[in-house]
Each structure stands twice: as C-alpha cells, then as structure tokens.
Amino acid sequence: MPKKLKKALLVVEPSMPDYEEYCKAIKSIWNAKWLTNNGPIHNKLTLELEHFLKVPNVTLFVNGHSALDCAMKRLREERGEGEIIMTPFTFVSTNHAAFMNGFTPVFCDIKKSDYTIDESKIEDLITKKTVAILATHVYGYPCNVEEINKIAKKHNLKVIYDAAHAFGVEVDGKTIGNYGDISMFSFHATKVFNTIEGGALVYKDSNLKYDFDRIKDFGIAGAEAIKSIGLNAKMNEFQATMGLLNLRDVKKNINNRKKAVQLYYKMLSEVSGIVLSALKDNVKYNYAYMPILIDEKKFGMDRNQLYDKLVECNIFARKYFYPLISNIDTYKSFKANLPVANYVSDRILCLPLYGHITREDVKSVCEAIKAIRNGK
Numbered sequence: 379m380p381k382k383l384k385k386a387l388l389v390v391e392p393s394m395p396d397y398e399e400y401c402k403a404i405k406s407i408w409n410a411k412w413l414t415n416n417g418p419i420h421n422k423l424t425l426e427l428e429h430f431l432k433v434p435n436v437t438l439f440v441n442g443h444s445a446l447d448c449a450m451k452r453l454r455e456e457r458g459e460g461e462i463i464m465t466p467f468t469f470v471s472t473n474h475a476a477f478m479n480g481f482t483p484v485f486c487d488i489k490k491s492d493y494t495i496d497e498s499k500i501e502d503l504i505t506k507k508t509v510a511i512l513a514t515h516v517y518g519y520p521c522n523v524e525e526i527n528k529i530a531k532k533h534n535l536k537v538i539y540d541a542a543h544a545f546g547v548e549v550d551g552k553t554i555g556n557y558g559d560i561s562m563f564s565f566h567a568t569k570v571f572n573t574i575e576g577g578a579l580v581y582k583d584s585n586l587k588y589d590f591d592r593i594k595d596f597g598i599a600g601a602e603a604i605k606s607i608g609l610n611a612k613m614n615e616f617q618a619t620m621g622l623l624n625l626r627d628v629k630k631n632i633n634n635r636k637k638a639v640q641l642y643y644k645m646l647s648e649v650s651g652i653v654l655s656a657l658k659d660n661v662k663y664n665y666a667y668m669p670i671l672i673d674e675k676k677f678g679m680d681r682n683q684l685y686d687k688l689v690e691c692n693i694f695a696r697k698y699f700y701p702l703i704s705n706i707d708t709y710k711s712f713k714a715n716l717p718v719a720n721y722v723s724d725r726i727l728c729l730p731l732y733g734h735i736t737r738e739d740v741k742s743v744c745e746a747i748k749a750i751r752n753g754k
C-alpha cells in the first residue's frame with residue numbers, strides 16, 4: 379500500500395482573503411447599518427462582476443440554486459408549463475430547479491469527449507411541449523454553445539446554462555456568460571470564485587433585471603405592489619464583501635489551478651486506464667475540477683475501488699457526478715436513453731484541486747494513484 383498522508387487532502391478547499399483585511403472591510407457595514415437588500419457593497423460587487431465577466435447584466439443571489447430557481451420561475455411566467463431538455467450529468471441543483479417549478483425533465487445524453495450535453499441528440503427530443511434547453515458547462519468545460527444556439531433559434535426555445543463551474547471561462551475569445559439567454563453562476567465556498575454562499579444570473583435582455591429583482595424579493599415590485607410569488611434570495615453585505623476581496627485574487631488562483639492541472643496531466647497521462655479530458659485550443663479554461671475517468675479493464679480495478687484506496691491514503695477524491703440524476707428515485711420514472719452518461723457516471727473521479735494547492739500535494743495524489751495501480 380502507498381503511504382497514508384499525514385494531512386488529509388480534500389477535493390476542494392475554499393479560497394479566502396486575508397483575515398485582517400476582511401475584518402477591516404466589514405467595518406463599513408457597521409457604519410452604514412445596511413446589512414442586506416441592495417446594499418452599497420452588493421451594488422459595487424454587481425458592477426465589478428459585470429466588468430470581470432464582460433456581460434451586460436448581473437443580478438446577485440444568496441446562492442446559485444436560488445438564482446436558477448428564479449430563472450425557472452421567470453420562464454414559467456413567460457412560457458407556462460412544458461418540457462425542458464436537460465443534462466443528467468450535473469449537480470442535482472440543475473434538475474431540481476426545473477422540476478420544482480413544474481417543468482417536465484427530458485434527459486439528453488452527454489458526450490464522452492467533454493461530458494457536456496450531446497447537441498447532436500437534442501433535436502430528436504424536441505416536442506410541441508419543449509420550452510427550453512438547460513445545459514451545464516460541467517467542470518467548466520463549455521457546452522457546444524454555437525450549435526445549441528442554432529437549435530434553439532430554429533425551434534424557438536430558451537437556452538439556460540448552469541455555469542456554476544464556469545466562472546472566468548471563455549470560448550473563442552468571448553466570455554461564457556454571453557452565450558444563451560441566461561447563465562447561472564454559483565459562488566459557493568467550493569467554487570472557483572466564492573462569496574461564502576452566493577450566486578448570480580447573467581443575461582442579455584436588460585428588462586429581465588426588474589423581474590429577477592422582484593422574484594428574488596418575495597414578488598415585491600414596489601412599496602405597495604406585490605405582483606407575483608417569489609422567494610427570499612437576496613445576497614447580503616457580508617457575502618458581497620467576501621466577493622470583492624476574492625475577486626481581486628481570482629486570476630492568480632486560476633493561474634495556480636492551471637499549473638496544478640498541467641502537473642496532473644504530466645504525471646497521469648502515461649498511466650494506462652486513466653482517461654484525461656482533451657482540452658481545446660479555442661477555450662480559456664478556469665481549471666475548476668480535475669476529473670479522471672477510470673477504464674477498469676486497463677487500470678486493473680474500478681473507480682469505486684480506487685476511491686476507497688485513496689481514502690485509506692487520506693486523499694478524499696469525489697465521485698462528481700454519481701449517482702446519475704436520471705437514476706435517483708425522484709427522476710427514474712422519466713424514460714431516457716443515456717448510455718454515455720451512465721458509463722461516465724460509473725467511472726469518473728474528481729481529484730483534489732483548488733486555488734492554493736501545492737505541487738507537493740498534486741505529486742502525492744499522483745504517486746498514490748500509481749502505487750495503488752501497481753499494487754504496491
């Protein structure tokens with residue numbers, strides 16, 4: 379057996395600013411006595427994110443799931459009920475957001491090359507009831523945004539992206555938030571950019587701003603006007619402060635992630651039975667995750683066995699995303715033909731990766747994997 383690491387290596391650790399600096403920054407909240415509801419720090423972060431993400435509109439939320447929930451509520455207002463074509467290979471938040479708002483999930487298979495929705499299989503799933511395509515830029519790997527756009531235009535469908543993993547990603551020199559009608563970013567502690575908990579919707583149509591502000595604030599549209607149902611999904615000033623400080627460091631963090639991923643690729647590319655994702659030249663990645671796919675025949679054991687052995691070494695990889703969402707009790711009654719998604723979900727494993735991971739940590743993980751494979 380490879381040796382057990384003294385310090386546990388987790389799949390992610392949050393990026394955090396300097397403690398003293400955070401304390402200094404929140405002083406202004408005491409002076410202003412404004413804690414939430416479009417506070418000054420919240421508004422500053424909104425502008426800085428529009429600038430950083432190079433998008434026309436950003437609306438902030440208490441977390442990413444609530445952001446997606448609001449996007450779905452807005453879609454219900456516009457289109458009524460219907461079917462949404464969605465990926466099963468994602469964090470369950472994506473599917474729940476649609477299903478809980480009364481939409482019928484229609485699962486579409488994914489591609490073996492980058493685990494995103496298989497755009498060539500979307501059109502076969504479109505019916506008179508289809509209202510939207512809901513796809514995830516899983517691991518920060520962009521969906522085929524151009525092709526999905528063409529299909530949506532042809533069939534008059536909305537395109538909503540779960541971009542929870544894709545903060546800072548660009549395709550053909552254009553930032554990822556500029557594709558589709560609406561994109562959701564998550565700023566959860568475990569994501570590339572965090573506001574402790576938090577999230578955002580970014581969108582082209584500026585009129586949506588009033589609707590999102592209403593839906594995230596109980597349906598309230600003015601001092602004496604409650605126009606619709608809504609939730610309480612507002613971001614507070616403490617979250618926004620964390621965001622402003624983390625945003626300053628996010629490029630440096632992504633750069634460090636990139637170096638870690640390059641080292642992983644260098645050390646693991648020769649290992650038989652480990653499949654690494656092929657990265658594309660026209661994409662600027664954010665290196666949000668380090669997924670590997672285990673081919674059990676060549677590797678000599680399956681993903682679950684490798685996972686268990688890594689735990690014995692004090693290395694906590696994660697089976698993102700297993701179980702496949704279409705297989706859980708809530709969704710298994712919706713018929714779907716998903717051979718690739720099932721194959722991938724049974725074999726994928728995400729290795730530790732975060733903004734401040736060290737070269738030594740990456741080396742330890744790779745050496746443990748090699749030793750496990752060789753039965754040493």
Ligand SMILES: *Cc1c(COP(=O)(O)O)cnc(C)c1O
Pocket residue numbers: 441442443444468469471472514540542543564565566575576577
């Ligand atoms: C994290 C995540 C979400 C949910 O975001 P929260 O901010 O945790 O609510 C949604 N979709 C995906 C793919 C995620 O990874």
